[in-house]
Amino acid sequence: MLPNWPKISRAAAAAKAAATSPWCAYLYDLEALRRHAGGLVASLPPEFELFYAAKANSDAPILRTLAPIVAGFEIASSGELAWLREHCPQAPLIFGGPGKTDEELVAALDAGVERIHVESLGELERLGVLARRIGVRPAILLRMNLPLTEMPDVPLAMGGRATPFGIDIALLGECLAWLADHPELRLEGFHFHLMSGQRDAAAHLALIDGYVRTVQSWNREHGLEVRHINVGGGIGINYRDPEQVFDWPVFSAGLAQLVARRGLKGWRLRFEMGRYVAAGCGVYAMEVLDIKSTFGRTFVVARGGTHHFRTPYAQSHSHPFRVLPIEPWRRPYRRLEAVREAVTVVGQLCTPKDVLATEAPVDRVRVGDVLLFPLAGAYAWHISHHDFLRHPHPETIFLPIDEAVNVAAE
Ligand SMILES: Cc1ncc(COP(=O)(O)O)c(C=O)c1O
Incomplete structure (x- = not known):
């Protein structure tokens, strides 16, 4: 999902014009999110369903936009459990993640979550x-954590090697034997989330x-009748x-072929996706404060x-961005600019690691212009260390669902 640039630019320019001090913001296009998630769900074969991993972005308007579209939400803490119950009280929930405390497990049991993903023999x-x-x-x-020949080479591996996630394949027999003696837990299936950052469909x-x-x-080796897999x-x-x-x-299309090839009619295969669902709906916007050259770099x-x-x-990575020119310039000092050169974009933190883009070519950027960073809807604000240096938080703007489009579509 790529941003609707004219819409985002209009909203950013209006919010910037209304701001009384240097401005930065997150803008989320809820209509784009609705369309994107709706398109994903509509194209899945009936054996597959889509849950949304709330950790990617748990802002209430994001969750409420997705709630009527997705089959439910994956949560990974009792904080997320309470938050989801508050904002999407009817939504089915599945509870995963490492280090679940007894209190969290009890809260999940009390709340009647649909599935608990067990991470270790001890947790079981x-x-x-x-x-x-x-x-x-x-x-x-x-x-489960297991070596698979199909495991791709990706930047973020949660399995297929020594990681804190999941149960080592060597312990499967022991888990199954324990479960056979403990009918208080119902084994419904297996969960795999071995990696993140897969960009190759095949x-x-x-x-x-x-x-x-x-x-x-x-199923064959252990006499199981499992027909449910969470594929992460x-x-x-x-x-x-x-x-x-x-x-x-x-x-x-490949998923539909997989269902036919492996005889999966009647199975339930579940995704719990975060990044791919929500990244595209968000843009981070920053007003340019200063432009300077040092050691030959701008x-x-x-x-x-x-x-x-x-x-x-x-x-x-060096994050791509667009320059939104802002007019007029009414300040009583020269408007600094960089023209047709490569610039490195940094923030206000006192660390050389506060870099958002490196040596990125621009036609022109001036103090007071706004930089728009797309793909900021997932693992962006929610993974950031907000209070370092106690600068003000960004404004958060949710561009609403287009009701007119909704009505027309129905
Ligand atoms: C167990 C689990 N499921 C799902 C996700 C969502 O992954 P992604 O955002 O890459 O789709 C994560 C992310 O870390 C995860 O840990």
């Missing part, structure tokens, strides 16, 4: 004790095929070149920084 035993004590019989998935299809064949072989999230964004998008049409210093928008640092 603890959950059994808690479920017996409360008198419920929760449905669980075992999150490779992702191969990985999901690997999960399916693995579970089918476990992990579809990536090309931050360096946003035009290079994941080939969703090829991917969704720096554009802008309002805000990586304490608001940590994504470029977290993903080790």
Whole structure:
């Protein structure tokens, strides 16, 4: 999903004009989010469903936009549980993530979450004790970590190697034996989230095929009748070149072929995606404060920084941006500018790591102009260290759902 630039630019210019001090903001296009998520869900084969991983961006308007579209939400803390119950009280929830405390497990059991993804043998035993004590019989998935030949080479690996996530394949037999003696937990299936940042549709299809064949072989070897797999999230964004998008049409067509090839009629395969759902709806905007040259390089210093928008640092890239020219200039000093040169965009933090874009060519950028960074809807504000240096937080602007379009479409 690429931004609707005219719409974003109009909204940014209006908010900047209304601001009384140097300005920065997040702008989220809820209509774009609605259309994008709706398109994903509509193109999935009936055996597949889409949950949204709330950690990517849990702002209430984002969740409320997605709630009528997705099958539910993946949560990874009791904080997210309470937040989802407050803002989307009817939505089905699945609870995953490492280090779940007893209190969190009890809260999840009390709230009646639909599935708990168990991360370790220790957590399995603890959950059994808690479920017996409360008198419920929760449905669980075992999150597995295993080597797969289909595992692609991606920047962020959560499995396929030594990581804190999931249960080592060597312990599967022990888990199944324990479950056979402990009917207080219902094994509904397996969960895999081995990686993040997958940009190749064919490779992702191969990985999901690997999960399916693995579970089918476990069914045979262990006499199981599992027909539910959570295949995680992990579809990536090309931050360096946003035009290079994941080939969703090829991917969704491939899923339908996978269902036929592996005989998955009647199975339930579930995604829990974050980045690919929400990244495209957000833009981080920064007003240029200063332009300076040092040691032969030009720096554009802008309002805000990586304490608001940590994504470029977290993903080790130079983030693309557009310059939104702002007129008029009424300040009683010269308007500094950089013309047809490569600039490095930094924020206001006292660290050389506060860099958002490196040596990026611009036609012209001036003090008072606004820089618009796309693909800032996921793992952006929510992963950032907001209060470092105690600068003001950015304004948050939600561009509303276009009701006229909704009505026309219905
Ligand atoms: C267990 C789990 N599921 C789903 C996700 C969402 O992944 P993504 O945003 O890459 O789709 C994450 C992200 O870290 C995760 O840890």
